[in-house]
Amino acid sequence: MRRILFIFFLVALQSFNVSANENKEPSFDYPFLLGEWFITNPAPESTQDDFLTIRLSFDSNYYFTIDIQKKDYSVERWEGLYNASDDTVVLGLNTSTPQIYAYKTTHNRLNLNGITFHKALSKPLAGIWSSQVLAGEDILASNVQKLDLILQPDFVFMFRASGEQGQESIKRGIYYIENDHLVLLYENGETQSSYSLNDDTLTLSGTGTDMYAELARMR
Incomplete structure (x- = not known):
């Protein structure tokens, strides 16, 4: 065959x-x-x-x-x-x-x-990432203080947004990459971001939203 x-x-x-x-x-x-x-x-x-x-x-x-x-x-x-x-x-x-x-x-x-x-996985995106810089009207209006993102080499992800009072929103699902876009697919929705990778810094900017995040590789 x-x-x-x-x-x-x-x-x-x-x-x-x-x-x-x-x-x-x-x-x-x-x-x-x-x-x-x-x-x-x-x-x-x-x-x-x-x-x-x-x-x-x-x-x-x-x-x-x-x-x-x-x-x-x-x-x-x-x-x-x-x-x-x-x-x-x-x-x-x-x-x-x-x-x-x-x-x-x-x-x-x-x-x-x-x-x-x-x-x-054509670029070394797999790893554990944590936000160092958050900016943009949409993300600041949501009172998000921290973003954590786990990208596994088998294209499974976990995304956690933490608020001022310790509240958390967690999403798990599948991700894929096309050109400079990172797409997270999860139950009842998806999130698209433009991304760039420079050494151990992953930069995300929202597609259709005013969101900017710099995440450092934890491991």
Whole structure:
């Protein structure tokens, strides 16, 4: 099955070559698809599959890329437009030979035609973060004095906001990253923030709200 999927990707590489779409804020019906995924060849010396790793990415502009690193360390790329339903993803919509794949996904696993990809965390965001600076009318009006954020490497998060009198609001759920956006998904809602990471300081600014926070890495 893995060899069949690899051959599909290589055949598609020969006919797909399009430019990237403009970026936009994350907004997507199937958020668990978004992000970077990878699979490695567990025994490249003893298999006929001519690849070391395959990296696959989906963004909310319905644009995908696939990079195949071959055994000679060269990289071939397939990229284009895609569409998705609950159980099917179609790659290469802007070509004469689109490819159709069955898929299932969790927040950190993607099963594509029976092959399991793992979600990649491209930046060292995983860790325990605590606010050092809070600013903005919306966050100050809410009387929040401290924010704590735990981002696990398996894309699970815990977010805690503490008030002046010791009251707390805690949310747990799943997060994903797209470009410079960090999106927290939890029961009955989501929170979107633009983020930047500089050494051990994580800066968040609200999307659609007047909120600014600098969080220091605790570990």
